[in-house]
Amino acid sequence: MATMLPLTDSHGRTKRKLRISLTDRCNFRCTYCMPERPDWLPRASLLERHEVLRLAGIFVDQGIGSIRLTGGEPLLRRDLLACVEDLSSLRARGLERLSMTTNASRIASLAGRLVRAGVDDFNVSLDAVDADVFRRMTRREAGPVFDGIDALVAEGAKVKLNAVVVRGENDDQVLPLLGWAMRRGLPLRFIEYMPLDAPGHWHRDEVVSEAEIVDAIRGHHRIERQARGNDPATPYLVDGDYPLGIISTVSQPFCSTCDRLRITATGELFTCLFSATGTPLGARMREGADDDALQALVRQAVWLKDAGYASRPGPVDRATTMHAMGG
Ligand code: SAM
Numbered sequence: 001m002a003t004m005l006p007l008t009d010s011h012g013r014t015k016r017k018l019r020i021s022l023t024d025r026c027n028f029r030c031t032y033c034m035p036e037r038p039d040w041l042p043r044a045s046l047l048e049r050h051e052v053l054r055l056a057g058i059f060v061d062q063g064i065g066s067i068r069l070t071g072g073e074p075l076l077r078r079d080l081l082a083c084v085e086d087l088s089s090l091r092a093r094g095l096e097r098l099s100m101t102t103n104a105s106r107i108a109s110l111a112g113r114l115v116r117a118g119v120d121d122f123n124v125s126l127d128a129v130d131a132d133v134f135r136r137m138t139r140r141e142a143g144p145v146f147d148g149i150d151a152l153v154a155e156g157a158k159v160k161l162n163a164v165v166v167r168g169e170n171d172d173q174v175l176p177l178l179g180w181a182m183r184r185g186l187p188l189r190f191i192e193y194m195p196l197d198a199p200g201h202w203h204r205d206e207v208v209s210e211a212e213i214v215d216a217i218r219g220h221h222r223i224e225r226q227a228r229g230n231d232p233a234t235p236y237l238v239d240g241d242y243p244l245g246i247i248s249t250v251s252q253p254f255c256s257t258c259d260r261l262r263i264t265a266t267g268e269l270f271t272c273l274f275s276a277t278g279t280p281l282g283a284r285m286r287e288g289a290d291d292d293a294l295q296a297l298v299r300q301a302v303w304l305k306d307a308g309y310a311s312r313p314g315p316v317d318r319a320t321t322m323h324a325m326g327g
């Protein structure tokens with residue numbers, strides 16, 4: 001149970017969701033996220049399983065109800081199942097939902113065990129249905145991802161698809177992806193390309209905006225905008241009943257309702273995806289800080305969270321990459 005007042009920042013936004021990056025390592029090299037030859041964080045600096053659980057508990061005790069495991073690629077953690085079981089035990093302290101964001105390429109043999117260990121839902125990144133476009137964007141093959149999605153569906157898992165749209169790379173995939181997802185009955189969210197790629201090649205012209213995505217769909221389907229909730233995606237209904245989301249961080253930032261926090265694979269707390277600096281909870285923990293001291297660091301960092309991307313759009317100058325922080 002939460003032992004304190006909720007985590008609220010000075011702009012009045014209460015934090016309900018935490019993303020935990022379990023590793024910066026990834027078996028893919030998506031061009032909008034990773035360089036071809038990344039410099040990985042030193043292995044010894046990555047949080048160990050018991051450290052992940054301890055930090056997560058500190059957030060749950062302060063009102064975080066939802067945890068999403070991400071990376072890098074969370075499936076590269078050898079102790080992933082044990083991590084999930086650990087975190088699932090936090091339900092007794094108030095955790096309501098445990099989710100995972102994955103490229104799914106290594107999930108086929110693990111899908112059932114992950115569901116049974118406590119993962120409530122999965123977001124799977126799928127940027128193209130065309131094999132050549134997929135290969136160009138991820139520098140890897142699409143086959144294992146489709147196998148992974150099939151395995152999750154066969155296990156009865158709740159699955160959502162995420163597609164980052166980059167002009168000149170996969171903007172021709174908007175309709176094929178939508179058609180594929182509608183036929184499978186899997187909700188899809190398009191994500192505007194954000195200035196967070198580790199190579200730093202992002203350019204505003206490559207962002208395909210929410211309005212452009214809607215226009216591309218409108219010629220072929222009935223698409224109606226729905227009332228916005230707490231989710232970062234603008235909800236739409238396509239052809240009357242299919243739920244589509246569009247996350248428009250660049251063209252229409254939703255910072256004023258942001259309820260998320262993030263910790264990197266080394267336990268650095270970032271109160272915004274676009275913050276230039278973080279709070280080194282992992283390092284303080286290893287220096288011997290007790291739970292009260294860590295809670296105080298979290299509360300202070302959250303209180304000082306600034307207005308967000310809306311107040312300072314564009315690339316961020318920092319060493320921490322998207323694959324270390326998790327999207
Ligand atoms: N490897 C897992 C995956 O790809 O789903 C989890 C980590 S990945 C960093 C989390 C999410 O961030 C993915 O949905 C990915 O598409 C998204 N992402 C990465 N770089 C991005 C960028 N520059 N702009 C928008 N989304 C991005």
Ligand code: SF4
Nearest residue numbers: 026028030033072103
């Ligand atoms: Fe890996 Fe995910 Fe980044 Fe692609 S988006 S390189 S799968 S961490």
